[in-house]
Amino acid sequence: MNGFDTNVILEWAPLLFEGLLVTIAFTLGSLVLGLLIGLLVAVAGMSRHFLLRLAARAYVDAIRGTPLLLQLFILYYGLPAAGIKLTAPVAGILGLGINAGAYLAEIFRAGIEAVPRPHVQAARSLGMSSRQTLVRIQLPQAIALVLPPMANEMISLVKSTSLISTISIGELLRSGQIAVSITFAPLEIYLVVAALYLALNLLLSSLVRHLEMRTGSRGRSEANRTLQDVGV
Amino acid sequence: MISVRKLTKRFGDQEILRGIDLEVAERDVVAIIGPSGSGKSTVLRCLNFLEAPTSGEIFIAGERLGYEDDGRGGQRRRREADLNRQRAEIGMVFQQFNLWPHRTVLENIIEAPILVRRQPPDAAIAIARALLEKVGLLAKQDAYPSTLSGGQQQRVAIARSLAMQPRMLLLDEVTSALDPETIREVLDVIKALAVEGMTMLLVTHEMAFAREVAHRIVFMDEGRILEEAPPAEFFSRPQHARAKAFLDKVL
Ligand SMILES: Nc1ncnc2c1ncn2[C@@H]1O[C@H](COP(=O)(O)OP(=O)(O)OP(=O)(O)O)[C@@H](O)[C@H]1O
Ligand SMILES: [Mg+2]
Numbered sequence: 001m002n003g004f005d006t007n008v009i010l011e012w013a014p015l016l017f018e019g020l021l022v023t024i025a026f027t028l029g030s031l032v033l034g035l036l037i038g039l040l041v042a043v044a045g046m047s048r049h050f051l052l053r054l055a056a057r058a059y060v061d062a063i064r065g066t067p068l069l070l071q072l073f074i075l076y077y078g079l080p081a082a083g084i085k086l087t088a089p090v091a092g093i094l095g096l097g098i099n100a101g102a103y104l105a106e107i108f109r110a111g112i113e114a115v116p117r118p119h120v121q122a123a124r125s126l127g128m129s130s131r132q133t134l135v136r137i138q139l140p141q142a143i144a145l146v147l148p149p150m151a152n153e154m155i156s157l158v159k160s161t162s163l164i165s166t167i168s169i170g171e172l173l174r175s176g177q178i179a180v181s182i183t184f185a186p187l188e189i190y191l192v193v194a195a196l197y198l199a200l201n202l203l204l205s206s207l208v209r210h211l212e213m214r215t216g217s218r219g220r221s222e223a224n225r226t227l228q229d230v231g232v
Numbered sequence: 233m234i235s236v237r238k239l240t241k242r243f244g245d246q247e248i249l250r251g252i253d254l255e256v257a258e259r260d261v262v263a264i265i266g267p268s269g270s271g272k273s274t275v276l277r278c279l280n281f282l283e284a285p286t287s288g289e290i291f292i293a294g295e296r297l298g299y300e301d302d303g304r305g306g307q308r309r310r311r312e313a314d315l316n317r318q319r320a321e322i323g324m325v326f327q328q329f330n331l332w333p334h335r336t337v338l339e340n341i342i343e344a345p346i347l348v349r350r351q352p353p354d355a356a357i358a359i360a361r362a363l364l365e366k367v368g369l370l371a372k373q374d375a376y377p378s379t380l381s382g383g384q385q386q387r388v389a390i391a392r393s394l395a396m397q398p399r400m401l402l403l404d405e406v407t408s409a410l411d412p413e414t415i416r417e418v419l420d421v422i423k424a425l426a427v428e429g430m431t432m433l434l435v436t437h438e439m440a441f442a443r444e445v446a447h448r449i450v451f452m453d454e455g456r457i458l459e460e461a462p463p464a465e466f467f468s469r470p471q472h473a474r475a476k477a478f479l480d481k482v483l
Binding site: 116118119121122123124125126127128129130132136137140141144 | 280282312313316317319320321322323324326328330331332333334343344347348389392393396
């Protein structure tokens with residue numbers, strides 16, 4: 001086994017491709033869950049009710065203050081001790097989604113708060129309820145503001161899926177490890193694995209950029225602020 | 233139409249409004265003037281319940297704003313939906329226009345009528361177009377606010393308030409953020425509304441305009457109304473020393 005062996009790549013391509021599909025599936029699944037949690041927690045964090053705000057704060061702090069790997073271990077290895085047995089895929093999606101949700105909640109909250117107060121007051125003065133104002137005035141403007149930090153979060157999520165290899169899910173990194181353990185060609189295999197992660201992330205960010213251009217031409221330039229201004 | 237009794241407002245330990253009494257009758261046009269920081273905007277914001285008064289009472293067409301009888305001889309804060317209904321009856325136009333940048337001119341105007349008044353979209357659009365015609369901006373119905381001049385944005389903002397068919401309009405220094413050349417077009421719209429009999433309470437730094445359209449001038453200083461008089465009287469013979477000093481400075 002000398003030099004760079006391209007045959008080994010071709011030979012193991014099907015397994016790696018399968019791993020890639022699993023990674024994509026877990027990314028999408030946990031992204032949907034994370035977006036949902038993120039939005040709910042962001043709104044809860046701005047609620048009139050103290051307890052809701054406190055719960056949202058505690059959630060975000062707890063998740064951001066502990067390693068994702070540990071969170072996955074607690075869900076998969078820890079919960080059975082409390083009588084809750086999750087399958088590996090469920091624990092994986094839950095763990096990644098709950099984790100992404102905390103980061104997305106902070107992004108959404110900053111985005112919603114970055115919508116100028118006077119736009120909100122104009123809506124309220126016309127008799128719109130706080131919910132109507134959130135849905136019709138704040139969220140549409142916030143979306144343009146949160147797209148760039150959201151893209152970062154998505155890229156980070158793609159990379160985080162590699163951690164679920166530790167709870168025996170055959171995603172991309174794990175497929176690579178299996179291939180390496182049989183072929184003893186770590187350089188070839190891991191470089192291909194890296195290329196696949198990179199390709200996936202480049203695809204994702206170009207998708208977001210496309211979205212940004214579509215929303216940015218209106219909302220963003222006029223809101224005249226970016227999330228950097230409000231500290232995200 | 234509007235009746236304000238002993239209205240006070242505190243922010244922290246600062247008393248910004250110290251007992252405001254004010255009556256605005258139907259078809260009245262009242263201009264509030266006074267030095268910066270005297271509490272003019274705060275009065276308007278209380279009238280729209282964007283700020284809750286610290287004490288005192290506000291009645292709109294006889295109905296208490298923000299509070300209702302609790303059935304035991306006391307008062308309790310109105311429910312959110314009820315408050316929104318009251319807010320919808322009083323239009324407010326802001327210094328900075330505050331049009332929503334992600335919506336076209338027409339969409340800005342029909343939003344609240346459809347959402348709050350449950351108007352069918354067709355009817356809301358017809359009303360919006362008539363109002364745009366009135367403020368001279370029908371051609372801009374599909375434009376986004378950022379492509380309009382300040383004066384045009386402010387005229388759209390006025391149309392947006394009028395689309396709710398409010399009982400009265402509150403205008404807070406609506407020309408202060410405008411270039412001199414576009415001020416007149418906004419003042420003309422307001423004047424036309426006054427002639428039509430729209431009830432208006434406006435805060436302004438434009439003394440000539442206040443004199444021209446207002447039936448009454450209210451002079452505020454340090455959270456109090458010091459003087460209230462018809463414009464001819466107020467501008468030629470201000471009674472209060474503070475009012476005199478203020479007029480000397482701005483005229
Ligand atoms: N939300 C708030 N919190 C704390 N203080 C406030 C708040 N809103 C207004 N104030 C203070 O209340 C005072 C009166 O403000 P207000 O905006 O009503 O004055 P104004 O007469 O409209 O002045 P201007 O002519 O400059 O617009 C100011 O000193 C202001 O700093
Ligand atoms: Mg003011």
